[in-house]
Amino acid sequence: MSDLLSHVLEASGGTARWRDLTTISARIDYGGPFWELKGHPAFAGVAQVDADVQAERIRHRHESTGVVTEYDKIADRVTVTAPDGSTEVLDHPRKSLHGAALETPWTAAQTAYFRGYATWHYLVEPYLFTLPGVETQEVEPWIEDGAKWRVLSVAFPPSIDTHNTTQRYYFDEVFHLRRMDYQPEVVGFSPTAHYILEETEVDGIVVPTRRSIHRRNEDGTADRSFAVITLDLTDLALR
Numbered sequence: 001m002s003d004l005l006s007h008v009l010e011a012s013g014g015t016a017r018w019r020d021l022t023t024i025s026a027r028i029d030y031g032g033p034f035w036e037l038k039g040h041p042a043f044a045g046v047a048q049v050d051a052d053v054q055a056e057r058i059r060h061r062h063e064s065t066g067v068v069t070e071y072d073k074i075a076d077r078v079t080v081t082a083p084d085g086s087t088e089v090l091d092h093p094r095k096s097l098h099g100a101a102l103e104t105p106w107t108a109a110q111t112a113y114f115r116g117y118a119t120w121h122y123l124v125e126p127y128l129f130t131l132p133g134v135e136t137q138e139v140e141p142w143i144e145d146g147a148k149w150r151v152l153s154v155a156f157p158p159s160i161d162t163h164n165t166t167q168r169y170y171f172d173e174v175f176h177l178r179r180m181d182y183q184p185e186v187v188g189f190s191p192t193a194h195y196i197l198e199e200t201e202v203d204g205i206v207v208p209t210r211r212s213i214h215r216r217n218e219d220g221t222a223d224r225s226f227a228v229i230t231l232d233l234t235d236l237a238l239r
Contacts, residue, residue, distance in 0.1 A: 004138045004150050004171070008126050011175035013205035018127035021053040021205070023239040027063075028119065031230035032213070039105040042067070043115060051123045056160060058120045060112070069108075071116030073161055078113045094161060094186070101188035114186060117161040122211065122231070125177065126169070133157030142170055142220070149178055164189070176206060181216060191215065193222035202236045209233040 009015050028049050035043040047060040056073035066083035071093075080088040090096060090109035097110055106114070121128060129136050135155040142149045149170040156162045163182040170179040177196050183189040198210035213229040214222040 002136055002138050002152070004152055004175075005126070005129060005136050007175040008152070008171055008177075009130070011206065012126050013201075015127070015130060017204050018053065018130075021238055023050055024053055024123045024207075025050045025235075025237045025239070026123070026207075026233045027235045029230075029232040029234075030115070031232070032228050034229045035111070037103070038111055040108055040111045043111055049119060049123075051120050053124055053127070056117065056120055058116045058123075060115065060119075067108075069112035069116065071113055071120070073117070073159075078109045078116065080108050080112050097186040100186050102190050104188075114184075118163065119231075121162055122208070128160075129154055131160065133159055139168070144170075144179070147172065147178075150175075163192070177208065179222075181220075191217075192228075195222070195224075200236070203238045205238060207233070207236055209236070 026049050027046055029046045030044050032044070035041050042062070042065055046063045048063065049058065049060050051058045058071050060069045068081040070079045076092050078090045078093045088107070088109050090107070090113065093110060093113035097113075100106070128134065134157065137153045139151050139153045142151050149172055152169045152171065153166060154169060155166045163184040167180060167182040169177060172178050176199065179196065180194045181192065182194070183191050192213060193216040194211065194213045196208040196210070197212055199206055199208045201207070209232065211231040212227045214224050214227055216222055
């Protein structure tokens with residue numbers, strides 16, 4: 001384990017505390033034009049979210065529509081259940097998005113897959129970096145708005161679905177996450193900069209509560225004039 005990762009884990013609540021957790025729950029308000037671009041504007045808005053901490057498994061219940069979506073990496077399956085009980089099931093969701101571009105329309109199940117694996121990552125990081133097969137390495141620091149952030153490059157194994165195999169995470173002087181960079185395979189490897197704007201502490205665990213996702217320029221800076229996706233978390237609970 002790198003020196004930086006050790007500090008990050010301690011600052012987020014400590015590995016032992018994370019290992020005791022089974023579930024993170026929250027009300028998440030999803031915003032931004034991304035959902036309409038993909039043909040599913042109803043995915044914007046508030047959902048009750050329950051994420052398994054020890055396995056890549058997550059459930060959303062959308063408050064305005066009553067639709068329930070579930071993603072389970074172990075089963076490699078997405079299920080979308082309408083209020084009348086009808087279901088849409090998608091096995092091997094990652095394969096179904098091979099070659100998709102940013103403008104490619106998605107089915108409801110594909111959209112649920114993207115939102116599911118992405119949100120699971122956001123809720124379980126940085127504990128996620130300790131799971132089997134995950135490799136981390138500190139790389140050159142980054143200067144932004146006069147602040148020097150230490151940077152962790154994280155490589156994920158095939159057993160964990162994520163935006164892309166290797167992603168970068170930026171940490172401030174107290175080892176809290178401030179930004180992450182990735183290029184999602186399922187949207188044509190579009191360069192992305194993802195910012196943490198607010199956070200809170202819940203039962204000893206530091207949880208980001210406000211996120212803003214932007215396009216990343218060739219020089220590594222972000223176009224912060226326009227947010228593609230936003231997430232605002234409330235009513236957090238750990239079990």
